[in-house]
Amino acid sequence: MATESSPEAVDVKCPGCGSAAVRSVPEVCADHASMRDGLADRLARSPGAPTRFDSGVHCLEGMLLAGVGIALAYGGIAHHRPPYTAGGALLAALLLVGTAVVVRREARERALVTAGESRAEALWRPAYHCAGCASVFCPGGTPWQGLLTPEQFKKFVWTEAGYDKELEERFTDVDLPPGIPTGP
Ligand SMILES: [Zn+2]
Structure with a gap:
Protein backbone atom coordinates (compact mmCIF):
# COMPACT_ATOMS: atom_id res chain seq x y z
CA MET A 1 0.00 0.00 0.00
CA ALA A 2 1.59 3.23 -1.17
CA THR A 3 0.69 5.98 1.29
CA GLU A 4 2.83 8.83 2.69
CA SER A 5 5.59 10.20 0.47
CA SER A 6 4.05 13.22 -1.23
CA PRO A 7 6.77 15.82 -0.66
CA GLU A 8 4.77 18.82 -1.88
CA ALA A 9 2.07 18.21 0.76
CA VAL A 10 4.38 18.54 3.79
CA ASP A 11 3.81 22.25 4.47
CA VAL A 12 0.02 22.01 4.30
CA LYS A 13 -1.37 22.00 7.83
CA CYS A 14 -4.94 21.62 9.01
CA PRO A 15 -6.30 25.05 10.05
CA GLY A 16 -8.63 23.26 12.49
CA CYS A 17 -6.30 21.13 14.61
CA GLY A 18 -2.87 22.06 13.24
CA SER A 19 -2.17 18.49 12.23
CA ALA A 20 0.12 17.81 9.29
CA ALA A 21 -1.65 14.48 8.67
CA VAL A 22 -3.48 15.90 5.69
CA ARG A 23 -3.87 14.58 2.18
CA SER A 24 -5.39 16.15 -0.88
CA VAL A 25 -8.94 14.99 -1.53
CA PRO A 26 -8.12 13.57 -5.01
CA GLU A 27 -5.34 11.54 -3.39
CA VAL A 28 -7.69 10.25 -0.67
CA CYS A 29 -10.29 9.30 -3.28
CA ALA A 30 -7.72 7.38 -5.35
CA ASP A 31 -6.58 5.41 -2.30
CA HIS A 32 -7.85 1.82 -2.04
CA ALA A 33 -8.00 1.99 1.76
CA SER A 34 -10.33 5.02 1.54
CA MET A 35 -12.46 3.23 -1.02
CA ARG A 36 -12.81 0.31 1.38
CA ASP A 37 -13.69 2.33 4.48
CA GLY A 38 -16.12 4.58 2.57
CA LEU A 39 -14.16 7.83 2.94
CA ALA A 40 -13.63 8.09 -0.83
CA ASP A 41 -17.39 7.85 -1.30
CA ARG A 42 -18.03 10.52 1.38
CA LEU A 43 -15.66 12.85 -0.51
CA ALA A 44 -16.80 11.87 -4.01
CA ARG A 45 -16.65 14.66 -6.57
CA SER A 46 -19.75 13.62 -8.48
CA PRO A 47 -22.51 11.00 -8.53
CA GLY A 48 -21.50 7.73 -10.18
CA ALA A 49 -23.46 8.11 -13.40
CA PRO A 50 -23.99 4.94 -15.45
CA THR A 51 -21.50 4.71 -18.31
CA ARG A 110 -24.52 11.41 -17.68
CA ALA A 111 -25.35 14.79 -19.22
CA LEU A 112 -26.00 16.28 -15.76
CA VAL A 113 -22.67 15.07 -14.40
CA THR A 114 -20.83 16.37 -17.48
CA ALA A 115 -22.56 19.76 -17.24
CA GLY A 116 -21.43 20.31 -13.63
CA GLU A 117 -18.01 18.71 -14.00
CA SER A 118 -15.83 21.82 -14.29
CA ARG A 119 -17.57 23.57 -11.37
CA ALA A 120 -17.30 20.46 -9.17
CA GLU A 121 -13.69 19.95 -10.19
CA ALA A 122 -12.74 23.55 -9.35
CA LEU A 123 -14.06 23.25 -5.77
CA TRP A 124 -13.10 19.63 -5.18
CA ARG A 125 -9.55 19.28 -6.54
CA PRO A 126 -7.80 21.92 -4.34
CA ALA A 127 -9.39 20.55 -1.14
CA TYR A 128 -7.51 18.66 1.58
CA HIS A 129 -8.76 16.15 4.12
CA CYS A 130 -7.37 16.12 7.66
CA ALA A 131 -7.11 12.65 9.19
CA GLY A 132 -6.69 14.24 12.65
CA CYS A 133 -10.04 16.03 12.96
CA ALA A 134 -11.77 14.58 9.86
CA SER A 135 -12.40 17.94 8.28
CA VAL A 136 -12.02 19.26 4.75
CA PHE A 137 -10.44 22.59 3.88
CA CYS A 138 -8.58 24.46 1.16
CA PRO A 139 -5.03 25.63 1.94
CA GLY A 140 -5.04 29.42 1.95
CA GLY A 141 -8.83 29.54 1.76
CA THR A 142 -9.00 29.38 -2.03
CA PRO A 143 -11.23 28.67 -3.80
CA TRP A 144 -13.42 28.36 -0.71
CA GLN A 145 -12.95 29.10 2.97
CA GLY A 146 -13.64 27.34 6.21
CA LEU A 147 -13.62 23.84 7.65
CA LEU A 148 -16.27 21.39 6.53
CA THR A 149 -17.12 17.84 7.50
CA PRO A 150 -16.86 15.37 4.58
CA GLU A 151 -20.68 15.39 4.39
CA GLN A 152 -20.85 19.18 4.26
CA PHE A 153 -18.04 19.22 1.68
CA LYS A 154 -19.83 16.75 -0.58
CA LYS A 155 -23.12 18.62 -0.22
CA PHE A 156 -21.36 21.91 -0.98
CA VAL A 157 -19.59 20.61 -4.09
CA TRP A 158 -22.61 18.72 -5.40
CA THR A 159 -24.98 21.64 -4.80
CA GLU A 160 -22.64 24.09 -6.52
CA ALA A 161 -22.27 21.69 -9.47
CA GLY A 162 -26.03 21.18 -9.77
CA TYR A 163 -25.97 17.57 -8.54
CA ASP A 164 -28.03 18.33 -5.43
CA LYS A 165 -31.00 16.29 -6.66
CA GLU A 166 -28.69 13.27 -6.71
CA LEU A 167 -27.77 13.63 -3.04
CA GLU A 168 -29.01 10.84 -0.84
CA GLU A 169 -31.73 11.40 1.72
CA ARG A 170 -29.28 11.62 4.61
CA PHE A 171 -27.91 14.86 3.22
CA THR A 172 -31.14 16.70 3.94
CA ASP A 173 -30.07 17.11 7.59
CA VAL A 174 -26.52 18.23 6.70
CA ASP A 175 -26.45 22.00 7.09
CA LEU A 176 -23.85 24.10 5.37
CA PRO A 177 -22.30 27.03 7.21
CA PRO A 178 -23.95 30.19 5.86
CA GLY A 179 -22.19 31.87 2.95
CA ILE A 180 -19.11 29.84 2.07
CA PRO A 181 -17.13 32.39 0.05
CA THR A 182 -16.22 30.99 -3.34
CA GLY A 183 -14.88 32.26 -6.60
CA PRO A 184 -17.19 32.90 -9.55
ZN1 LIG B 1 -7.47 18.78 11.50
Missing part, protein backbone atom coordinates in the same frame (compact mmCIF):
# COMPACT_ATOMS: atom_id res chain seq x y z
CA ARG A 52 -22.44 4.33 -21.97
CA PHE A 53 -21.37 0.71 -21.62
CA ASP A 54 -23.86 0.19 -18.75
CA SER A 55 -26.61 1.70 -20.87
CA GLY A 56 -25.61 -0.52 -23.80
CA VAL A 57 -25.89 -3.59 -21.58
CA HIS A 58 -29.28 -2.46 -20.24
CA CYS A 59 -30.48 -1.84 -23.80
CA LEU A 60 -29.34 -5.31 -24.90
CA GLU A 61 -31.00 -6.96 -21.89
CA GLY A 62 -34.25 -5.14 -22.64
CA MET A 63 -34.12 -6.21 -26.30
CA LEU A 64 -33.44 -9.85 -25.41
CA LEU A 65 -36.35 -9.95 -22.96
CA ALA A 66 -38.61 -8.19 -25.46
CA GLY A 67 -37.52 -10.86 -27.95
CA VAL A 68 -38.92 -13.49 -25.57
CA GLY A 69 -42.25 -11.61 -25.58
CA ILE A 70 -42.23 -11.45 -29.39
CA ALA A 71 -41.44 -15.18 -29.61
CA LEU A 72 -44.34 -15.86 -27.28
CA ALA A 73 -46.64 -13.73 -29.43
CA TYR A 74 -45.54 -15.59 -32.60
CA GLY A 75 -46.09 -18.90 -30.85
CA GLY A 76 -49.60 -17.72 -29.98
CA ILE A 77 -50.32 -16.89 -33.63
CA ALA A 78 -48.86 -20.19 -34.90
CA HIS A 79 -50.81 -22.28 -32.39
CA HIS A 80 -53.98 -20.18 -32.46
CA ARG A 81 -53.72 -19.15 -28.84
CA PRO A 82 -54.85 -15.51 -28.77
CA PRO A 83 -54.03 -15.03 -25.03
CA TYR A 84 -50.39 -15.93 -25.76
CA THR A 85 -50.33 -13.52 -28.68
CA ALA A 86 -51.81 -10.69 -26.61
CA GLY A 87 -49.67 -11.47 -23.55
CA GLY A 88 -46.46 -11.77 -25.58
CA ALA A 89 -47.13 -8.54 -27.48
CA LEU A 90 -47.94 -6.69 -24.25
CA LEU A 91 -44.81 -8.04 -22.57
CA ALA A 92 -42.64 -6.98 -25.53
CA ALA A 93 -44.22 -3.51 -25.62
CA LEU A 94 -43.77 -2.97 -21.86
CA LEU A 95 -40.14 -4.10 -22.01
CA LEU A 96 -39.36 -1.83 -24.96
CA VAL A 97 -40.94 1.18 -23.24
CA GLY A 98 -39.23 0.32 -19.93
CA THR A 99 -35.85 -0.03 -21.64
CA ALA A 100 -36.27 3.29 -23.44
CA VAL A 101 -37.15 5.01 -20.13
CA VAL A 102 -34.13 3.52 -18.33
CA VAL A 103 -31.66 4.32 -21.13
CA ARG A 104 -32.97 7.89 -21.45
CA ARG A 105 -32.73 8.47 -17.68
CA GLU A 106 -29.15 7.18 -17.70
CA ALA A 107 -28.26 9.50 -20.59
CA ARG A 108 -29.76 12.43 -18.63
CA GLU A 109 -27.68 11.52 -15.55
Whole structure:
Protein backbone atom coordinates (compact mmCIF):
# COMPACT_ATOMS: atom_id res chain seq x y z
CA MET A 1 0.00 0.00 0.00
CA ALA A 2 1.59 3.23 -1.17
CA THR A 3 0.69 5.98 1.29
CA GLU A 4 2.83 8.83 2.69
CA SER A 5 5.59 10.20 0.47
CA SER A 6 4.05 13.22 -1.23
CA PRO A 7 6.77 15.82 -0.66
CA GLU A 8 4.77 18.82 -1.88
CA ALA A 9 2.07 18.21 0.76
CA VAL A 10 4.38 18.54 3.79
CA ASP A 11 3.81 22.25 4.47
CA VAL A 12 0.02 22.01 4.30
CA LYS A 13 -1.37 22.00 7.83
CA CYS A 14 -4.94 21.62 9.01
CA PRO A 15 -6.30 25.05 10.05
CA GLY A 16 -8.63 23.26 12.49
CA CYS A 17 -6.30 21.13 14.61
CA GLY A 18 -2.87 22.06 13.24
CA SER A 19 -2.17 18.49 12.23
CA ALA A 20 0.12 17.81 9.29
CA ALA A 21 -1.65 14.48 8.67
CA VAL A 22 -3.48 15.90 5.69
CA ARG A 23 -3.87 14.58 2.18
CA SER A 24 -5.39 16.15 -0.88
CA VAL A 25 -8.94 14.99 -1.53
CA PRO A 26 -8.12 13.57 -5.01
CA GLU A 27 -5.34 11.54 -3.39
CA VAL A 28 -7.69 10.25 -0.67
CA CYS A 29 -10.29 9.30 -3.28
CA ALA A 30 -7.72 7.38 -5.35
CA ASP A 31 -6.58 5.41 -2.30
CA HIS A 32 -7.85 1.82 -2.04
CA ALA A 33 -8.00 1.99 1.76
CA SER A 34 -10.33 5.02 1.54
CA MET A 35 -12.46 3.23 -1.02
CA ARG A 36 -12.81 0.31 1.38
CA ASP A 37 -13.69 2.33 4.48
CA GLY A 38 -16.12 4.58 2.57
CA LEU A 39 -14.16 7.83 2.94
CA ALA A 40 -13.63 8.09 -0.83
CA ASP A 41 -17.39 7.85 -1.30
CA ARG A 42 -18.03 10.52 1.38
CA LEU A 43 -15.66 12.85 -0.51
CA ALA A 44 -16.80 11.87 -4.01
CA ARG A 45 -16.65 14.66 -6.57
CA SER A 46 -19.75 13.62 -8.48
CA PRO A 47 -22.51 11.00 -8.53
CA GLY A 48 -21.50 7.73 -10.18
CA ALA A 49 -23.46 8.11 -13.40
CA PRO A 50 -23.99 4.94 -15.45
CA THR A 51 -21.50 4.71 -18.31
CA ARG A 52 -22.44 4.33 -21.97
CA PHE A 53 -21.37 0.71 -21.62
CA ASP A 54 -23.86 0.19 -18.75
CA SER A 55 -26.61 1.70 -20.87
CA GLY A 56 -25.61 -0.52 -23.80
CA VAL A 57 -25.89 -3.59 -21.58
CA HIS A 58 -29.28 -2.46 -20.24
CA CYS A 59 -30.48 -1.84 -23.80
CA LEU A 60 -29.34 -5.31 -24.90
CA GLU A 61 -31.00 -6.96 -21.89
CA GLY A 62 -34.25 -5.14 -22.64
CA MET A 63 -34.12 -6.21 -26.30
CA LEU A 64 -33.44 -9.85 -25.41
CA LEU A 65 -36.35 -9.95 -22.96
CA ALA A 66 -38.61 -8.19 -25.46
CA GLY A 67 -37.52 -10.86 -27.95
CA VAL A 68 -38.92 -13.49 -25.57
CA GLY A 69 -42.25 -11.61 -25.58
CA ILE A 70 -42.23 -11.45 -29.39
CA ALA A 71 -41.44 -15.18 -29.61
CA LEU A 72 -44.34 -15.86 -27.28
CA ALA A 73 -46.64 -13.73 -29.43
CA TYR A 74 -45.54 -15.59 -32.60
CA GLY A 75 -46.09 -18.90 -30.85
CA GLY A 76 -49.60 -17.72 -29.98
CA ILE A 77 -50.32 -16.89 -33.63
CA ALA A 78 -48.86 -20.19 -34.90
CA HIS A 79 -50.81 -22.28 -32.39
CA HIS A 80 -53.98 -20.18 -32.46
CA ARG A 81 -53.72 -19.15 -28.84
CA PRO A 82 -54.85 -15.51 -28.77
CA PRO A 83 -54.03 -15.03 -25.03
CA TYR A 84 -50.39 -15.93 -25.76
CA THR A 85 -50.33 -13.52 -28.68
CA ALA A 86 -51.81 -10.69 -26.61
CA GLY A 87 -49.67 -11.47 -23.55
CA GLY A 88 -46.46 -11.77 -25.58
CA ALA A 89 -47.13 -8.54 -27.48
CA LEU A 90 -47.94 -6.69 -24.25
CA LEU A 91 -44.81 -8.04 -22.57
CA ALA A 92 -42.64 -6.98 -25.53
CA ALA A 93 -44.22 -3.51 -25.62
CA LEU A 94 -43.77 -2.97 -21.86
CA LEU A 95 -40.14 -4.10 -22.01
CA LEU A 96 -39.36 -1.83 -24.96
CA VAL A 97 -40.94 1.18 -23.24
CA GLY A 98 -39.23 0.32 -19.93
CA THR A 99 -35.85 -0.03 -21.64
CA ALA A 100 -36.27 3.29 -23.44
CA VAL A 101 -37.15 5.01 -20.13
CA VAL A 102 -34.13 3.52 -18.33
CA VAL A 103 -31.66 4.32 -21.13
CA ARG A 104 -32.97 7.89 -21.45
CA ARG A 105 -32.73 8.47 -17.68
CA GLU A 106 -29.15 7.18 -17.70
CA ALA A 107 -28.26 9.50 -20.59
CA ARG A 108 -29.76 12.43 -18.63
CA GLU A 109 -27.68 11.52 -15.55
CA ARG A 110 -24.52 11.41 -17.68
CA ALA A 111 -25.35 14.79 -19.22
CA LEU A 112 -26.00 16.28 -15.76
CA VAL A 113 -22.67 15.07 -14.40
CA THR A 114 -20.83 16.37 -17.48
CA ALA A 115 -22.56 19.76 -17.24
CA GLY A 116 -21.43 20.31 -13.63
CA GLU A 117 -18.01 18.71 -14.00
CA SER A 118 -15.83 21.82 -14.29
CA ARG A 119 -17.57 23.57 -11.37
CA ALA A 120 -17.30 20.46 -9.17
CA GLU A 121 -13.69 19.95 -10.19
CA ALA A 122 -12.74 23.55 -9.35
CA LEU A 123 -14.06 23.25 -5.77
CA TRP A 124 -13.10 19.63 -5.18
CA ARG A 125 -9.55 19.28 -6.54
CA PRO A 126 -7.80 21.92 -4.34
CA ALA A 127 -9.39 20.55 -1.14
CA TYR A 128 -7.51 18.66 1.58
CA HIS A 129 -8.76 16.15 4.12
CA CYS A 130 -7.37 16.12 7.66
CA ALA A 131 -7.11 12.65 9.19
CA GLY A 132 -6.69 14.24 12.65
CA CYS A 133 -10.04 16.03 12.96
CA ALA A 134 -11.77 14.58 9.86
CA SER A 135 -12.40 17.94 8.28
CA VAL A 136 -12.02 19.26 4.75
CA PHE A 137 -10.44 22.59 3.88
CA CYS A 138 -8.58 24.46 1.16
CA PRO A 139 -5.03 25.63 1.94
CA GLY A 140 -5.04 29.42 1.95
CA GLY A 141 -8.83 29.54 1.76
CA THR A 142 -9.00 29.38 -2.03
CA PRO A 143 -11.23 28.67 -3.80
CA TRP A 144 -13.42 28.36 -0.71
CA GLN A 145 -12.95 29.10 2.97
CA GLY A 146 -13.64 27.34 6.21
CA LEU A 147 -13.62 23.84 7.65
CA LEU A 148 -16.27 21.39 6.53
CA THR A 149 -17.12 17.84 7.50
CA PRO A 150 -16.86 15.37 4.58
CA GLU A 151 -20.68 15.39 4.39
CA GLN A 152 -20.85 19.18 4.26
CA PHE A 153 -18.04 19.22 1.68
CA LYS A 154 -19.83 16.75 -0.58
CA LYS A 155 -23.12 18.62 -0.22
CA PHE A 156 -21.36 21.91 -0.98
CA VAL A 157 -19.59 20.61 -4.09
CA TRP A 158 -22.61 18.72 -5.40
CA THR A 159 -24.98 21.64 -4.80
CA GLU A 160 -22.64 24.09 -6.52
CA ALA A 161 -22.27 21.69 -9.47
CA GLY A 162 -26.03 21.18 -9.77
CA TYR A 163 -25.97 17.57 -8.54
CA ASP A 164 -28.03 18.33 -5.43
CA LYS A 165 -31.00 16.29 -6.66
CA GLU A 166 -28.69 13.27 -6.71
CA LEU A 167 -27.77 13.63 -3.04
CA GLU A 168 -29.01 10.84 -0.84
CA GLU A 169 -31.73 11.40 1.72
CA ARG A 170 -29.28 11.62 4.61
CA PHE A 171 -27.91 14.86 3.22
CA THR A 172 -31.14 16.70 3.94
CA ASP A 173 -30.07 17.11 7.59
CA VAL A 174 -26.52 18.23 6.70
CA ASP A 175 -26.45 22.00 7.09
CA LEU A 176 -23.85 24.10 5.37
CA PRO A 177 -22.30 27.03 7.21
CA PRO A 178 -23.95 30.19 5.86
CA GLY A 179 -22.19 31.87 2.95
CA ILE A 180 -19.11 29.84 2.07
CA PRO A 181 -17.13 32.39 0.05
CA THR A 182 -16.22 30.99 -3.34
CA GLY A 183 -14.88 32.26 -6.60
CA PRO A 184 -17.19 32.90 -9.55
ZN1 LIG B 1 -7.47 18.78 11.50
